[in-house]
Amino acid sequence: MPGEHAAEEEALRTELAAERAYTERCRATLDRTNTAAQHRVMEGAGVLTGHHSGEAAGEGVAGDGAGAEALGRYLRSQAKELREEPDGPPFFGRLDFGDEGSPGEQAGEHRGQCYYIGRRRVSEHPSAPPLVLDWRAPVARAFYQATAAQPQGVRSRRRFGWAPGGTGTAEDLTGLEDERLQGEGLPDQQHQDQRHQDQQRQSQRPQDQRPSAAAESAVSALASRIVAGEIERPRVGPMRDIVATIQPEQDDLVRSGPDSSLCVQGAPGTGKTAVGLHRAAYLLYTHPRRIERGGMLVVGPNQAFLGYISAVLPALGEVGVRQCTVRDLLPDHPVRAEDGPEAVELKHSARMAAVLRRALYARVRLPEGPVAVPDGSYRWRLDEDDLRAVVEETLAQQPPYEVGRERVRARTVALLRDQAERRAGPPGGEWLRRMGRKKELTGFLDSVWPRARPEEVVAGLLGDAGALARAADGLLSEDEQRALLWQGRRPRSPRTARWSEADVLLLDEVAGLIAHPEESYRHLVVDEAQDLSPMQCRALARRCRFGSLTVLGDLAQGTTPWAARDWPEQLAHLGAPDAVVAPLTTGFRVPSELLAVANRLLASLTVRVPPAHSLRTGGRLERVRVAGAAGLAGAVTERVAAALGQEGSVGVIAAGERVAALREALRAAGIAAGTPGEGGELARVTVVGAELAKGLEYDHVVLVEPAEIADSGPQGPHRLYVALTRAVSRLELLHTDELPEALRG
C-alpha cells in the first residue's frame, strides 16, 4: 500500500538520521582518543629527553632510564598504531537484546541492551559503557551466530551499509537493514539500503545446487542485501577483512580456543585465509597474556601472497604481527649453488631429518679407557664403565645435542664429586666449577661428545660418500645418496661451502637438533600449508614447541613436488598430530558456474577432497581459441583492454615462462601491469605465473594456454585447478592448443 510504503520510508529516514548522529559521536570520540594518545607521546618524549619541566629524564614517570625508555617505546608504538589504523566505519552492526529472552534462552545480563559492533572498541570514558564493542567481545558472538531458531536473546540484528571506499563519516552511512529474531508481526528485513534497493539479488541466488547445512545458513545470510553486496563487491587491491560478514561456520573456527591446534581444509575461496587472519586477531584480543603480538606468527607461501594479505590484520587493529615465509625464518646463508630436482626433493623429505640426526650423533663416541683428572697433588680416576654409562644414558634421553654435551659434563663432574665426598666430605661449589673446567675433563668431553656446528655436520655429510653411506644406511638408496653428494666441488672447509636453497633447510634442521631455536611462538597461522615439505613443517614446528597452530590449506591446491596428500601426516610434521581437521566447502569467491568447471578437474587430481559449493552465481566462462601461437600475446592484450571496460581487477595467469613477455606486450599497448602483491590499490591489471597465483583473486581472469599449465609436471593439474579458481566473476580461457579435456565445452 502506498501509504504504508511512505510510512516505512519515513521510519527508515528517521532511523538513518539517528544512526548518523551516533556515527558522529563515535568519530568525535575516536578523534579525541587519537589526539590524547599523540599528546601522551609528545609529553612522554619530552620527559624522556629531559626537555620537559626541568625534571631529570624519566623521573616521576618511570623511575629510571631503562623504564623511561621502555615507556617511550610503548607510547610511540601506541601512537603509531593509532596513526596506522585505517579510517573506516566505526561500526558495522548492532544487536538489540529482547526484554524477556526467548523460551529456553536467556538474554541474561544483556536483557534490553543495545550494542554496536565494530572493528575496535570505541569508548568515551574508561568507566562508561563503550559506544562500540569490539567484534571479538564475547557478546558480539551473537551477531554472527544468532538465528531466528536460536536467537540467543537477540531481538533484532541490524547491519549497516557504508559507501564503499568511504572513510566512515556520517554521510558514508548509506543504509541499514534489520533482521527480527524474536517478537511478532515484523517482516524479516525491515529496512533496506536505499541505494541498493533495486538490485536484483534474489535472482542471483544459487538454485542449481543442493547446498550443505552450512551453505544453507550462509545462503540465508545472503538474504541480507548488505551481506550479499559485501561478498559481491568488486575486488581491487589487497585483501580486505570480512569482519562484518563472517558466516557462522567461519565464526566457529575463528573463535575456537588457543589450546588445541586447528586445521582448515577449505575449497578455493571458502575463506580459509580470511578465517586464519581473523582467528589470529581473535586470539590476540582474547588471550593477550598468553599470546602477545610477538608470539603470533603468520606464515604464507611467498611475498606476493604476504603483500596481498598484509592489510587485513592492521585493519582489525592488530599491527606488529610478523607475517613471513618459511624461508624468512631460516638462517641467512647466502645461496650460491643449485640442486638438481632429485636432490631438492630428497632434501625436503622427512627421511633427511633422520639422516641428519644420525650424522650429528655419529660424532658421539663411547669412552675408551679411564680418565684421570689431576686435583692439586691428587689424581681422580674415572672408570671407563662409569663414563660409558653416563654417555649411554644421556644418549637415551635424547636431549638437544648441546644440552647433551653439558649433561655429560655435569654428570662426569658428579662422578668426581661422589669420589671426593667419600674421601673428604661434600666439596663446595667452587671446587665443582673448577673440576668442570679442567682441561682433562673438557678433553674427555671433546672426545666423546664434541661440539658441533650445523655447517660442519652438513658439509661433513654431503661432502663425504662414506659418512653419507653410514648415516643414510637403510634410509636412502645408493642412487639417492649419489644425487645428494657434492660432486667435484668439495669445499676446503665448511666455511667456504656453497649452499643451495634446500641446504639452508638442512642447516636449520641440524641447528634445531643442536639447540632449540631462540625464537618461540605461541601461535602459528600457516597458510597454504598443503604445499609445505616435511622439512619446512619441521622448521615451523620447532619454532612453536609450546604453542598451537592454525593450519590452513587445500590438498587439491598442492602444487609443490612434496605437497601433502593427507592432513594427518602433514599435521604430524607440523608437530600438531592432534589438530582437528575442519572442512569449509561454501565458496565466496568463485561463482558456481566456474566452480563447476574446476570441480570437473578434481577427479584427475591425486587427492580426495569434498567439492565446493558457491554462494555466488552469475559467473561467465568464455573459451577463446587463438589461431596461431604468435597471436597469443596480442589476444591477451585485446582481452585485457576489453576487461578494463568493466569494474574490478584483471588477472592474467600463464605459465611462469610467459609472464615477462606478456607483461611487455601489455606495456607496449599502454597497459601497466603489476606483479602480485606490489601494485597496491592502483594496479588493476596483474600478470602472474600459475605457480604464484595461489591465494590471489581477480574479478576477471584471463587464463593463458591452460593445457600448458596442466602439462607442467606432475603437479600441473593442481596448478591449473588453482588458476581456474582465482576468478570472482569472469574467466576467459585463451588457447591455441587443445584445451584439457575437463575444460572443453
Ligand SMILES: Nc1ncnc2c1ncn2[C@@H]1O[C@H](COP(=O)(O)OP(=O)(O)OP(=O)(O)O)[C@@H](O)[C@H]1O
Ligand atoms: N564471510 C565472508 N564475507 C565476505 N567475503 C568473504 C567471506 N568469507 C570469505 N570471503 C571472501 O572470499 C574470498 C576468498 O577468501 P579467502 O581468500 O580467504 O579464501 P581461501 O579459502 O583462502 O581461498 P584459496 O584456497 O583460493 O586461497 C575473499 O575475497 C574473501 O574476502
